[in-house]
């Protein structure tokens with residue numbers, strides 16, 4: 001940000017008149033760097049998750065189990081899926097979601113083990129009748 005001195009309109013016009021070429025360059029770059037992009041976003045995601053787990057106490061809020069293999073980030077109010085929808089599912093949406101959780105200061109998130117997450121969802125009626 002700030003490096004490009006052109007105005008928004010100028011940039012937009014440039015994009016419009018060079019759309020094809022820009023898109024090709026971008027696509028080619030992505031294809032050439034696919035693995036790196038994937039590795040990088042996996043790494044960022046892992047770092048974000050690590051930071052969130054650390055912030056939220058690194059263990060299940062209910063039983064205290066600290067085995068990361070079964071720990072999950074839980075939305076205290078139980079509307080995680082709605083939040084997820086608001087963020088969308090495009091490229092980078094998971095990172096955005098994780099950043100939001102990390103930035104949250106309202107105590108809306110907690111760590112639960114898979115068992116307690118499941119039990120909570122069951123108790124909250126979040127499980128469809130057919131899954132019971």
Ligand SMILES: [Zn+2]
Pocket residue numbers: 060061062063064065112113114115116
């Ligand atoms: Zn638990």
